[in-house]
Amino acid sequence: MSDALVQARDLRKRFGAFEAVRGIDVDVARGEVFGFLGPNGAGKSSTMRMIACVSPRSGGSLQVLGMDPGSDGPRIRARIGVVPQLDNLDTELSVRENLEIYGRYFGLSRRRVRAKAAELLEFAQLTERAEDPVEPLSGGMKRRLTIARSLVNDPELLLLDEPTTGLDPQARHLLWDRLYRLKREGVTQIVTTHYMDEAEQLCDRLVVMDDGLIVAEGSPVELIERYSTREVLELRFLPEHRPAAGELAGLVERVEELPDRFLLYTADGERAQAEVARSGLRPLSALVRRSSLEDVFLRLTGRSLVD
Amino acid sequence: MSAPSAVPDVPLAPRLLPAGSYAGRARMLLLRSATASRRTWLAFVSGFFEPIFYLLAMGQGLGSLVGELPGPGGASLSYAAFIAPGLLAASAMNGAVFDSTYNVFFKLRYARLYDAMLATPLGPIDIALGEIGWALLRGGLYATGFLSVMAAFGLIASPWALLALPAALVVAFAFGAIGMAATSFMRSWQDFDLVTLAVLPMFLFATTFYPLSVYPRWLQLVVECLPLYHAVELMRALTTGAVHLGLLSHLGYFAVMIAVGVVLASRRLDALLLK
Numbered sequence: 001m002s003d004a005l006v007q008a009r010d011l012r013k014r015f016g017a018f019e020a021v022r023g024i025d026v027d028v029a030r031g032e033v034f035g036f037l038g039p040n041g042a043g044k045s046s047t048m049r050m051i052a053c054v055s056p057r058s059g060g061s062l063q064v065l066g067m068d069p070g071s072d073g074p075r076i077r078a079r080i081g082v083v084p085q086l087d088n089l090d091t092e093l094s095v096r097e098n099l100e101i102y103g104r105y106f107g108l109s110r111r112r113v114r115a116k117a118a119e120l121l122e123f124a125q126l127t128e129r130a131e132d133p134v135e136p137l138s139g140g141m142k143r144r145l146t147i148a149r150s151l152v153n154d155p156e157l158l159l160l161d162e163p164t165t166g167l168d169p170q171a172r173h174l175l176w177d178r179l180y181r182l183k184r185e186g187v188t189q190i191v192t193t194h195y196m197d198e199a200e201q202l203c204d205r206l207v208v209m210d211d212g213l214i215v216a217e218g219s220p221v222e223l224i225e226r227y228s229t230r231e232v233l234e235l236r237f238l239p240e241h242r243p244a245a246g247e248l249a250g251l252v253e254r255v256e257e258l259p260d261r262f263l264l265y266t267a268d269g270e271r272a273q274a275e276v277a278r279s280g281l282r283p284l285s286a287l288v289r290r291s292s293l294e295d296v297f298l299r300l301t302g303r304s305l306v307d
Numbered sequence: 308m309s310a311p312s313a314v315p316d317v318p319l320a321p322r323l324l325p326a327g328s329y330a331g332r333a334r335m336l337l338l339r340s341a342t343a344s345r346r347t348w349l350a351f352v353s354g355f356f357e358p359i360f361y362l363l364a365m366g367q368g369l370g371s372l373v374g375e376l377p378g379p380g381g382a383s384l385s386y387a388a389f390i391a392p393g394l395l396a397a398s399a400m401n402g403a404v405f406d407s408t409y410n411v412f413f414k415l416r417y418a419r420l421y422d423a424m425l426a427t428p429l430g431p432i433d434i435a436l437g438e439i440g441w442a443l444l445r446g447g448l449y450a451t452g453f454l455s456v457m458a459a460f461g462l463i464a465s466p467w468a469l470l471a472l473p474a475a476l477v478v479a480f481a482f483g484a485i486g487m488a489a490t491s492f493m494r495s496w497q498d499f500d501l502v503t504l505a506v507l508p509m510f511l512f513a514t515t516f517y518p519l520s521v522y523p524r525w526l527q528l529v530v531e532c533l534p535l536y537h538a539v540e541l542m543r544a545l546t547t548g549a550v551h552l553g554l555l556s557h558l559g560y561f562a563v564m565i566a567v568g569v570v571l572a573s574r575r576l577d578a579l580l581l582k
């Protein structure tokens with residue numbers, strides 16, 4: 001048995017004639033936070049559902065916790081936690097009952113789930129709402145409850161499918177904080193996201209996924225070093241002053257033209273900005289920033305992550 | 308209590324369902340339903356009174372015009388004593404059908420409740436058995452209540468009537484199983500008109516309110532195929548004491564319904580949710 005908690009080789013998922021996952025190789029090591037970064041429709045959820053043993057693979061091999069999801073589904077599911085893309089809390093139960101009853105599905109005793117629920121309510125900062133119904137909770141609270149629920153069986157591996165999509169910045173930061181805590185406690189996590197900041201914040205290592213394929217793999221820093229420059233100069237122009245991309249090409253390593261702006265990739269953004277001014281161009285605004293995974297994605301696929 | 312990771316390998320129907328479909332924890336769904344029903348007890352209670360209203364309106368009211376009817380053993384019966392076992396069978400059916408259709412459809416299509424359950428060691432068979440089991444308990448509870456009312460009105464003629472309770476559980480199980488299987492094929496709430504279309508005529512025509520002998524032979528054959536007919540015959544034999552071995556054929560009918568319903572419902576859940 002390898003050390004990898006998850007090992008996929010040429011993993012595929014077909015829905016009828018359409019292939020959503022087209023042969024990916026993945027290794028997730030114990031203790032790391034591993035990310036799938038990619039736009040909507042990249043095949044992230046399809047992959048996560050196969051790992052969670054709720055969707056049979058169409059091809060390739062897959063091992064989770066050293067077992068085969070095809071034949072050991074229940075045994076694997078007993079040891080993992082799942083936060084699905086869409087919340088599926090039990091709306092007929094209270095916040096606390098959601099945790100307790102879910103624990104019972106894992107075969108935990110009454111006493112055990114009662115203690116565990118109290119601990120998880122604290123963790124999710126929902127103790128005050130314990131006896132409330134689930135429906136009126138805010139999006140962030142529901143998400144925290146879903147994460148708390150996924151921890152009820154003390155999973156070795158936690159699968160989080162777009163944990164913060166649709167949440168406001170404050171709710172996202174609170175959630176990230178909880179996920180850091182879990183990482184410190186040694187829980188291996190697999191996170192999907194189409195937010196590059198989330199991937200940079202959370203992931204030790206990630207794969208960039210597009211159209212059912214993995215197009216790059218590494219730590220956020222490695223990926224940025226390999227596929228982008230240190231800095232980016234963003235230029236916006238009035239339509240009448242907008243230059244052709246060719247005019248900018250000579251100034252920096254690489255230029256990307258987006259509908260509303262140009263991205264100039266360079267090690268030194270300030271200097272590039274000065275050269276732009278010297279060459280007589282008249283940008284409406286100029287912004288120097290550090291490269292991000294968004295730039296990596298743009299470089300690899302020619303498209304933005306979030307449209 | 309079993310350890311959390313100990314998942315028994317119980318291939319209930321190895322050829323009919325994929326491996327890992329059953330964790331042996333269907334009772335956890337009963338626990339969930341019982342917990343949830345604490346907030347919806349009113350709907351629960353209303354199902355208890357419905358057959359009693361029928362018994363009062365038709366048994367006492369209409370019964371005073373009808374007079375006596377021939378019972379299954381040949382002895383004559385008051386009209387109320389004739390229809391009461393029919394209503395008992397119908398209430399077991401109604402409780403189970405309601406739970407396994409409307410309630411299951413909502414959980415399946417809207418609440419994504421079963422998706423959440425399948426992320427745990429539970430499998431489709433646990434879900435099917437758990438939900439059908441709840442429908443059965445509910446049907447059984449209604450039957451107990453109604454049997455007590457029958458006893459209080461003096462409509463029970465035999466100690467065999469005690470067996471009407473387990474019989475009602477079997478009937479509820481069978482209707483719950485078929486109801487859940489049918490629900491897995493439904494695409495929208497409109498499809499539920501079909502449930503009404505199946506249940507209401509059965510309630511009215513499957514010998515609940517008058518004996519089979521009122522029909523011409525060909526229609527009798529049609530009625531004899533209906534599940535509620537078998538439930539009514541069974542109950543009527545038990546509450547009047549006209550018990551004979553032939554009653555086992557009714558049980559056989561329900562055993563087939565249960566087997567078909569559970570397997571079909573589990574397979575459909577598997578196909579719908581684990582794709």
Ligand SMILES: Nc1ncnc2c1ncn2[C@@H]1O[C@H](COP(=O)(O)OP(=O)(O)O)[C@@H](O)[C@H]1O
Pocket residue numbers: 015018020038039040041042043044045046047582
């Ligand atoms: N059950 C399904 N049936 C048919 N197509 C599906 C199904 N689930 C996902 N897809 C398709 O597979 C592709 C990948 O979907 P998904 O894995 O959800 O992507 P992501 O999570 O990266 O947004 C999409 O084109 C989606 O429409």
Ligand SMILES: [Mg+2]
Pocket residue numbers: 041044045046085161162
């Ligand atoms: Mg997704």
